[in-house]
Amino acid sequence: MLRVNERPYPFHEGMRLGELADRLKPGADILVLNGTPASRDSLLQDEDVCALIKIGEIPSAIDMQHTLEARHGRDVQRLFKKASVGIMGIGGLGSAVALSLAKIGIGKLILADHDVVVLSNIHRQHYFIDQIGMKKTAALKKTMVRVNPFVSITALDVKLTEQNIPELFGGVDVLVECFDDPTMKAEALRAALQHLPEMGYVGASGVAGYGDGNTITCKKIKAGVFIVGDGTSEAGDSSGLFAPRVGIAAHHQANLVVRLLLGLEKNK
Amino acid sequence: MKRVKIQCNGRQQTLAEDTTLAELLDDLGLPADSVVAEINKKIIDRDQYATFKLSSGDQVELIRFVGGG
Known part of the structure; x- marks a missing residue:
C-alpha cells in the first residue's frame, strides 16, 4: 500500500510517480517521494509516501481534516474540531497561541484585541512589516486563514473589560488570557472565576526577559484554572519582552488548552 | 490593641484590627x-x-x- 497525500492507495509493481499524479492530481506541479522532490518517471516501491502538489491550491476541508487526523489521531482531532477557545489579547502571547491552535485545527477561535500593528510589535508578535497599521484582529485573521482556512475565526475589535468578558466569551470551552497589562490580567481572572465557573482558563504572568526558560511553569490555581509564567519577570523599561521566552509561555498556554480540551487537566 | 490572625497564601499573619484588604495589599507592597x-x-x-x-x-x-x- 502507498500513502498518497495522506491517504492509502493500492500499490502495483512497476508504478511510476507521474502515472499516479495523472490519475490522482492531474496538473500537479511538484511530486514528492518520501519527502524529496522526485521526477515523473521515479519507480515506486510498496509503502512509499507520495505528495502530489498543485502550487497555490487550497486543500478541501475533508483533506485538511483527514491530514490532521492522520497526524493527531482521529478521536483527538474530532474533539479539536468541535472545540471553541477564546483568546483575550493577541500580542506576543495571544498571536502565538492563536496560530498554534489554528495549526492543530481547533474548530472555533474567538480573538479579541483593540490594538493596531506597530513596528515595535514585530520583534515578538506574529505580524509582518506589511501589516503595520492594520488592526491586529484583521491582520492575525488573515495569517490564520493562510494556515488553516477551515477554522471558524471570530475576531472582535473591542476593548475587553471585566464586565464584557463573560458575555463575549460565554460559550467557549477554554479561555486564554494573553494581556500585557497586569490590571487587565487581574480583571480577566476575576471575571472568569466569578462568572464563568465551568470554563477552563489559562492566564499568564511573568514572561519578560531572557531568564532560564525552564522557570516558566504552569501553575494550577484551582481545577481547570492555570497561570503560566515565572510569576515575577515583569516587562518594564529595563527588561523587555523577548520572542523566545514569550513564545515558551505562549506554547505552554496552548498546550494547556489541548490538555484541558482532552480532559487531562481535570475541569471543575 | 486587638489583633486579628489570618492565613495569607498559606502563611499565618497577624494584623491590626479593622485592617482592610487594600491596607493588607499595601503592606505587602502589592499594587491592588x-x-x-x-x-x-x-x-x-x-x-x-x-x-x-x-x-x-x-x-x-x-x-x-x-x-x-
Missing part, C-alpha cells in the same frame, strides 16, 4: 489593581478592597499579576 483576592473561597470585587475588613480566621489567597504578554 493587579491582584485577584479570594477570601474564604469568595472572589472579592475590586471596588470592595478599600472597605473589606479582615477578620480572624480569614483564609486569604492573593494572585498577583505582573505585566508583559
Whole structure:
C-alpha cells in the first residue's frame, strides 16, 4: 500500500510517480517521494509516501481534516474540531497561541484585541512589516486563514473589560488570557472565576526577559484554572519582552488548552 | 490593641484590627489593581478592597499579576 497525500492507495509493481499524479492530481506541479522532490518517471516501491502538489491550491476541508487526523489521531482531532477557545489579547502571547491552535485545527477561535500593528510589535508578535497599521484582529485573521482556512475565526475589535468578558466569551470551552497589562490580567481572572465557573482558563504572568526558560511553569490555581509564567519577570523599561521566552509561555498556554480540551487537566 | 490572625497564601499573619484588604495589599507592597483576592473561597470585587475588613480566621489567597504578554 502507498500513502498518497495522506491517504492509502493500492500499490502495483512497476508504478511510476507521474502515472499516479495523472490519475490522482492531474496538473500537479511538484511530486514528492518520501519527502524529496522526485521526477515523473521515479519507480515506486510498496509503502512509499507520495505528495502530489498543485502550487497555490487550497486543500478541501475533508483533506485538511483527514491530514490532521492522520497526524493527531482521529478521536483527538474530532474533539479539536468541535472545540471553541477564546483568546483575550493577541500580542506576543495571544498571536502565538492563536496560530498554534489554528495549526492543530481547533474548530472555533474567538480573538479579541483593540490594538493596531506597530513596528515595535514585530520583534515578538506574529505580524509582518506589511501589516503595520492594520488592526491586529484583521491582520492575525488573515495569517490564520493562510494556515488553516477551515477554522471558524471570530475576531472582535473591542476593548475587553471585566464586565464584557463573560458575555463575549460565554460559550467557549477554554479561555486564554494573553494581556500585557497586569490590571487587565487581574480583571480577566476575576471575571472568569466569578462568572464563568465551568470554563477552563489559562492566564499568564511573568514572561519578560531572557531568564532560564525552564522557570516558566504552569501553575494550577484551582481545577481547570492555570497561570503560566515565572510569576515575577515583569516587562518594564529595563527588561523587555523577548520572542523566545514569550513564545515558551505562549506554547505552554496552548498546550494547556489541548490538555484541558482532552480532559487531562481535570475541569471543575 | 486587638489583633486579628489570618492565613495569607498559606502563611499565618497577624494584623491590626479593622485592617482592610487594600491596607493588607499595601503592606505587602502589592499594587491592588493587579491582584485577584479570594477570601474564604469568595472572589472579592475590586471596588470592595478599600472597605473589606479582615477578620480572624480569614483564609486569604492573593494572585498577583505582573505585566508583559
